Amino acid sequence: MDMNAEQMQEIIDLYVIPWGINIVMALLIFIIGRIVVNVLVGLFGKVMSKSKWDDMLIDFVKSIISAILMLFVIVASLDQLGVDTTSLVAILGAAGLAIGLSLQGSLQNFAAGVMLLVFRPFKAGDFVETAGVMGTVKSISIFTTIMTTPDNKEIIVPNGKIYGDNIINYSAKDTRRVDMVIGIAYDADLLKAKNILNEMVEADERILKDPAPKVAVSELADSSVNFVVRPWVKSEDYWGVKFDFTEAVKLRFDQEGIGIPFPQMDVHLHKADSE
Structure with a gap:
C-alpha cells in the first residue's frame, strides 16, 4: 500500500504537476494572446479609418491580420505544451503554397481588388469603361466589380481584368x-x-x-x-x-x-x- 502511494506521488510529481502547469500556461498564453490580438487589430482599424480607406478593405485587412496573429498565438500555446511546432509550421507553409498555386486566378483578382480599393480609380456610382464593358459601378468587392449597363443589365467583372486594362472614368471630372x-x-x-x-x-x-x-x-x-x-x-x-x-x-x-x-x-x- 505504501509502495502504491509512493508510485502515485511520483506520477503526480513527474507528470501531473508539470503537465498541469504546461496546460495552464498554454491556456494563459492563448487567452492573453487573443486579448492582445483584438486590441492590436482594433487600433489598426482605427488608424485605417482615419486614413479614409474603404470599409470593405478595412474589414478584410483586419481579418487577415487577426488570422495571422492568432496563428502565432496558437503556435506559441502548442509549443508550451511540448508539441513540435517546427513540423507544424512546415506543414502549414506547404499547404499554403499548394493552395496558392491552385488559386492563382483568384489571388490575382484579390490583389487587383485590393489595389482598386486602395487607389480608388473609381467608386460606386461612377460611369466607367473598362475590360471591354461600359456601365455604372454598383459595388466593388475583393474579387469582382459589379456594373450596371445603361440598358439595366448587370455585369460582374473580375478585378484582375479591370486592373490590367485601361480604365476610363466618365464621372471623375465635374x-x-x-x-x-x-x-x-x-x-x-x-x-x-x-x-x-x-x-x-x-x-x-x-x-x-x-x-x-x-x-x-x-x-x-x-x-x-x-x-x-x-x-x-x-x-x-x-x-x-x-x-x-x-x-x-x-x-x-x-x-x-x-x-x-x-x-x-x-x-x-x-x-x-x-x-
Whole structure:
C-alpha cells in the first residue's frame, strides 16, 4: 500500500504537476494572446479609418491580420505544451503554397481588388469603361466589380481584368466636353449656318461659359461642309445636351432652309458608238 502511494506521488510529481502547469500556461498564453490580438487589430482599424480607406478593405485587412496573429498565438500555446511546432509550421507553409498555386486566378483578382480599393480609380456610382464593358459601378468587392449597363443589365467583372486594362472614368471630372459634328450642303450659306449654331449654343443654359464653347468649320468632306460644335457642360448634363442639341439643329436648319446632306454618288452613262 505504501509502495502504491509512493508510485502515485511520483506520477503526480513527474507528470501531473508539470503537465498541469504546461496546460495552464498554454491556456494563459492563448487567452492573453487573443486579448492582445483584438486590441492590436482594433487600433489598426482605427488608424485605417482615419486614413479614409474603404470599409470593405478595412474589414478584410483586419481579418487577415487577426488570422495571422492568432496563428502565432496558437503556435506559441502548442509549443508550451511540448508539441513540435517546427513540423507544424512546415506543414502549414506547404499547404499554403499548394493552395496558392491552385488559386492563382483568384489571388490575382484579390490583389487587383485590393489595389482598386486602395487607389480608388473609381467608386460606386461612377460611369466607367473598362475590360471591354461600359456601365455604372454598383459595388466593388475583393474579387469582382459589379456594373450596371445603361440598358439595366448587370455585369460582374473580375478585378484582375479591370486592373490590367485601361480604365476610363466618365464621372471623375465635374465637367465634360460634348463633341458634335454637323454637316451642311455645299450650296448652303456657311456663315448663316455658323451664326445659327453659335446662337443655339448661347441659348442653352446648360452649356457653360467657361471654358468657352467652340464652333468651327472642320472639314470639306465628300458630300458636306462639316462643323465641329464643342460646348462644355456639367457631367450629368452630357447626354441631355448632346441629344437635345442634335434634334434642335435639325429642326432649326429645316426652318432656315439649310440642307443637311447625305452621302451621294453621281453615275455618268456613256453611250458607245454602234458599228
